Amino acid sequence: MNGSFPIFFFSGTGNTWWISQQITEALQEQGLDVKACSIEQTTPQQAAALMEQAVGVGLGFPIYGSDAPRIFTDWLKELPILKDKKPTLGYVTQGLWSGTGCNFLEEVYREKGLDLKWSQEFNMPNNICLPKFALMFPYVSEPEKWAGTLEKRKKDVRALAARIAGEIRYRQHNDLISRASAWIQRGPFRLMHDPGRTLWSVDESCLGEKCGRCIRICPVENISMVDGRALYGEACVYCMRCFNFCPTHAIHYWGASNEHLEKKPAYQGPVKEFRPELICEKKL
Numbered sequence: 001m002n003g004s005f006p007i008f009f010f011s012g013t014g015n016t017w018w019i020s021q022q023i024t025e026a027l028q029e030q031g032l033d034v035k036a037c038s039i040e041q042t043t044p045q046q047a048a049a050l051m052e053q054a055v056g057v058g059l060g061f062p063i064y065g066s067d068a069p070r071i072f073t074d075w076l077k078e079l080p081i082l083k084d085k086k087p088t089l090g091y092v093t094q095g096l097w098s099g100t101g102c103n104f105l106e107e108v109y110r111e112k113g114l115d116l117k118w119s120q121e122f123n124m125p126n127n128i129c130l131p132k133f134a135l136m137f138p139y140v141s142e143p144e145k146w147a148g149t150l151e152k153r154k155k156d157v158r159a160l161a162a163r164i165a166g167e168i169r170y171r172q173h174n175d176l177i178s179r180a181s182a183w184i185q186r187g188p189f190r191l192m193h194d195p196g197r198t199l200w201s202v203d204e205s206c207l208g209e210k211c212g213r214c215i216r217i218c219p220v221e222n223i224s225m226v227d228g229r230a231l232y233g234e235a236c237v238y239c240m241r242c243f244n245f246c247p248t249h250a251i252h253y254w255g256a257s258n259e260h261l262e263k264k265p266a267y268q269g270p271v272k273e274f275r276p277e278l279i280c281e282k283k284l
Contacts, residue, residue: 004055005034007037014276018270019153064237076108117169143272
């Protein structure tokens with residue numbers, strides 16, 4: 001396979017961003033012309049124009065409850081239908097297990113002219129640092145402690161890149177058992193998705209206009225500044241950026257205390273160089 005292979009991804013706190021960079025480098029080593037673009041910085045129309053000229057396409061996102069973030073599915077719905085069918089790589093990042101990865105979106109991809117030829121899941125560090133979930137989802141803050149895991153993911157990526165370059169079809173967990181088991185998470189997650197959006201609050205330690213980072217990095221413009229304090233709307237997609245990157249731990253979920261963050265900082269990406277602005281600041 002030779003030619004351009006654009007990759008479009010959504011990433012909340014850096015895991016999918018990092019995997020996207022690794023896939024880009026591995027495919028470039030295979031001779032493909034690859035560039036990874038955040039969907040926050042690329043309109044569906046811009047993406048479609050690049051896809052039309054490509055020999056293949058990559059689409060990536062983090063799994064939330066065996067489901068895709070709504071910002072990703074909304075972007076996908078607006079993607080123009082391609083004139084020619086394109087071989088497509090679908091990949092996800094996850095904590096431990098998602099059932100089917102991105103395979104459940106195959107029909108949506110097909111409607112857009114995307115032939116899901118490769119699908120793969122990548123287990124990455126947990127980014128959920130909410131106190132009510134700490135026992136169920138333990139997290140590690142220090143990137144250096146994930147070095148071994150990241151090296152394993154690099155090997156996985158290189159193997160995937162070889163399959164793509166060799167045009168060898170590979171669909172991980174694309175079977176009935178995996179599809180059925182995914183609903184163990186996806187069903188309850190979808191039921192709780194909208195009610196859970198209303199459970200965010202902000203305390204008096206919010207720095208207001210002096211900071212405002214949560215507003216700048218929110219991927220769906222769900223946060224506004226009212227009377228000197230951040231205020232949440234009801235469009236949250238659970239990316240965890242605002243909570244994990246708040247400098248004063250002023251953001252709360254379900255009214256729980258953030259005392260644990262004083263001793264154990266929130267997860268802020270798999271590598272030290274990550275910052276949300278890399279994938280959400282609008283390009284001129």
